[in-house]
Amino acid sequence: MTKEVIVRFPPSPTGYLHIGGARTAIFNWLFAQKTGGKLILRIEDTDVERSTEESIDGIIESLKWLGITWDEGPYFQSHFIKEHQAAAQKLLESGHAYKCFCTKETLDIKREEALKKKGSLHYDGTCRNLTPEEVSAKEAEGIPYTIRLKVPRVEGSVCFKDIVYGFIEKKYEDIDDFVIVRSNGQPLYILSNTVDDIRDRITHVLRGQDGLVNTPKQILLYKALGAPIPEFAHMSLTLDPQKAKISKRTHGELVAVHFYREHGFLPWALVNFLVRLGWSTPDSRDIFTKEELIEAFSLEGVNRANSVFNVNKNDPKFFTDPKALSINSHYIRNIPVEELEPYVRAELEKAGIWNPEFESARRDWYLATIDLIRSRYHVTTEFATLGRAYFSDEYQIEEKALEKNILKHDGLKNWFSILADRLESIESFSIEETENVIRDMAEELDIKAGILINGIRAAVTGQTVGPGLFDILIAIGQKRVVERLRKAVSFFD
RNA sequence: GUCCCCAUCGUCUAGCCUGGUCCAGGACACCGGCCUUUCACGCCGGCAACAGGGGUUCAAAUCCCCUUGGGGACGCCA
Numbered sequence: 001m002t003k004e005v006i007v008r009f010p011p012s013p014t015g016y017l018h019i020g021g022a023r024t025a026i027f028n029w030l031f032a033q034k035t036g037g038k039l040i041l042r043i044e045d046t047d048v049e050r051s052t053e054e055s056i057d058g059i060i061e062s063l064k065w066l067g068i069t070w071d072e073g074p075y076f077q078s079h080f081i082k083e084h085q086a087a088a089q090k091l092l093e094s095g096h097a098y099k100c101f102c103t104k105e106t107l108d109i110k111r112e113e114a115l116k117k118k119g120s121l122h123y124d125g126t127c128r129n130l131t132p133e134e135v136s137a138k139e140a141e142g143i144p145y146t147i148r149l150k151v152p153r154v155e156g157s158v159c160f161k162d163i164v165y166g167f168i169e170k171k172y173e174d175i176d177d178f179v180i181v182r183s184n185g186q187p188l189y190i191l192s193n194t195v196d197d198i199r200d201r202i203t204h205v206l207r208g209q210d211g212l213v214n215t216p217k218q219i220l221l222y223k224a225l226g227a228p229i230p231e232f233a234h235m236s237l238t239l240d241p242q243k244a245k246i247s248k249r250t251h252g253e254l255v256a257v258h259f260y261r262e263h264g265f266l267p268w269a270l271v272n273f274l275v276r277l278g279w280s281t282p283d284s285r286d287i288f289t290k291e292e293l294i295e296a297f298s299l300e301g302v303n304r305a306n307s308v309f310n311v312n313k314n315d316p317k318f319f320t321d322p323k324a325l326s327i328n329s330h331y332i333r334n335i336p337v338e339e340l341e342p343y344v345r346a347e348l349e350k351a352g353i354w355n356p357e358f359e360s361a362r363r364d365w366y367l368a369t370i371d372l373i374r375s376r377y378h379v380t381t382e383f384a385t386l387g388r389a390y391f392s393d394e395y396q397i398e399e400k401a402l403e404k405n406i407l408k409h410d411g412l413k414n415w416f417s418i419l420a421d422r423l424e425s426i427e428s429f430s431i432e433e434t435e436n437v438i439r440d441m442a443e444e445l446d447i448k449a450g451i452l453i454n455g456i457r458a459a460v461t462g463q464t465v466g467p468g469l470f471d472i473l474i475a476i477g478q479k480r481v482v483e484r485l486r487k488a489v490s491f492f493d
Numbered sequence: 494g495u496c497c498c499c500a501u502c503g504u505c506u507a508g509c510c511u512g513g514u515c516c517a518g519g520a521c522a523c524c525g526g527c528c529u530u531u532c533a534c535g536c537c538g539g540c541a542a543c544a545g546g547g548g549u550u551c552a553a554a555u556c557c558c559c560u561u562g563g564g565g566a567c568g569c570c571a
Contacts, residue, residue, distance in 0.1 A: 010571085011571090012570085012571045014571075044571060046571080047570060047571060050570080050571085103569095104569060107568095107569085111567095111568090114495090115494070116494095117494085120495050121495070122495085144569095146569055168497080171496090174495080175496095178568095179568080181569085186569080188568090188569070188570085188571090189570070189571045193571080209498070209499090209565065212497070212565075212566080213497060213498090213565075236498090237564070239564075243563060245564075273505095276505065276520090278505085278506095279506095280506055280507070281507090282507065282508085283518095283519075284507045286505085286506095286519085286520055287520095303506080304499060304500095305500060305564095306498090306499070306563080306564060307504085307505065308504060308505080310505080310521090310522090321504080321521090323505060324521095326520085326522085327521090329533095329534095333533090333534070375533055375534045375535095376533040376534080377533090405531085448530085449530065450530045450531080453531080454530065454531060457530080457531070458531095464531060464532075465531055465533070466531070468530075469530060469531085
């Protein structure tokens with residue numbers, strides 16, 4: 001009988017959700033989905049100084065946006081402080097922990113000295129062997145104390161098999177008598193986290209590789225507490241191009257999940273990109289639907305080497321990792337238009353050019369237009385910027401379009417008027433008819449059709465690039481095309 | 494400084510466990526071509542890597558050791 005898998009994602013609410021955290025959440029979520037297990041969301045808010053309500057909301061919102069679903073929670077670590085303290089008390093009573101009366105100041109001094117002597121930074125164990133009398137005496141004096149775990153001081157080591165890193169061994173002598181309760185009575189992360197994982201019956205701890213060194217300590221806690229030890233799987237870290245761990249502090253918004261939302265990423269595209277950072281299948285496949293990903297997911301595909309989130313600030317062409325952008329544009333041009341539409345709508349609303357008719361009378365037109373222009377876009381925001389002329393009559397003519405495709409040909413001043421008249425008189429405004437009119441006119445004038453075609457494109461969309469002109473004309477519509485052409489004559493003034 | 498982890502194209506990676514099929518495969522980016530009224534899409538092609546050195550072996554990207562490089566941790570943060 002294999003027991004049900006229970007994993008957890010335990011963010012600390014000290015800021016927005018960043019892509020490293022999101023990646024951890026995604027792996028946990030995928031593992032739960034894959035195994036039919038449960039994912040618990042636990043907010044580790046025991047650092048009262050830095051935890052904020054705003055951050056909690058932001059993290060939850062980002063998770064929801066990404067499409068990560070959890071089965072239990074959010075639980076709040078701060079609600080269980082009594083339990084953590086009780087565990088510490090139990091450890092004290094069972095002799096697994098001891099009270100340490102050293103002050104922070106003396107410890108700091110000792111640490112500095114150790115640093116100078118280039119030795120180990122571990123606690124020297126001053127209070128480890130205090131007699132019960134000495135302890136009582138210090139307590140009677142009212143000296144505040146921390147509680148430290150008593151790490152075995154014999155030959156030996158803590159061993160465990162990490163699912164991704166394999167066999168890991170850590171000698172007792174390399175493990176510090178770490179503090180589990182502060183002198184003000186507040187339990188520390190290492191204790192709270194372990195106690196919570198025990199209570200929540202966590203079977204697999206999937207976290208970043210930065211938690212690898214904590215694992216032996218936590219295993220010691222599990223043992224001292226008499227609890228079953230879960231499986232551990234550590235994942236490689238995400239680094240920046242300078243190979244430094246990505247962080248909110250040094251990278252700011254660029255690594256925030258909400259930044260990608262605001263910059264036109266489809267949530268699934270971000271998930272898809274993030275999951276491929278440090279994880280792969282034997283065929284190096286890049287694109288997965290949600291179902292395919294869950295099906296393909298395996299902890300065995302997790303890479304032990306850290307990966308680089310290839311984002312270069314100030315890159316004129318890519319505002320983020322080019323691969324992330326390419327995956328996003330892949331989805332933009334390949335998912336069913338109906339699925340893409342809500343994101344386009346959000347952008348149009350944000351730009352103030354949403355028209356309610358797009359979801360009623362003109363819905364077919366709206367969907368067809370999205371479909372017509374989407375292959376050129378990398379982010380959804382572009383529907384409202386580069387695609388503005390399709391949805392709104394107020395759009396800018398790009399300088400380049402004006403120069404190169406309009407002003408360069410003086411004749412266009414007259415031709416636009418004639419073209420407007422002729423296009424206006426077409427009875428069935430179709431691709432074939434418009435093309436006939438325009439090509440006939442080019443022939444009549446004995447000029448290359450491209451001059452007319454590019455000129456018209458510039459006039460009606462404001463751009464030098466875009467779909468085939470005749471498709472554009474149908475998308476913009478007869479009336480608006482005629483209006484725009486007549487208006488374009490004034491560019492020559 | 495101490496402890497731990499890691500090392501294949503610029504980036505994400507396959508291959509490594511179970512040596513030979515790998516003068517190393519895919520993707521992104523880049524370059525060229527086709528398509529074409531422009532741009533994009535699409536298609537075709539190109540550039541580009543086993544960190545270095547020792548072993549082991551008939552044979553090593555694959556196994557072992559060392560060096561170098563990178564990362565992480567070393568907190569009364571989480």
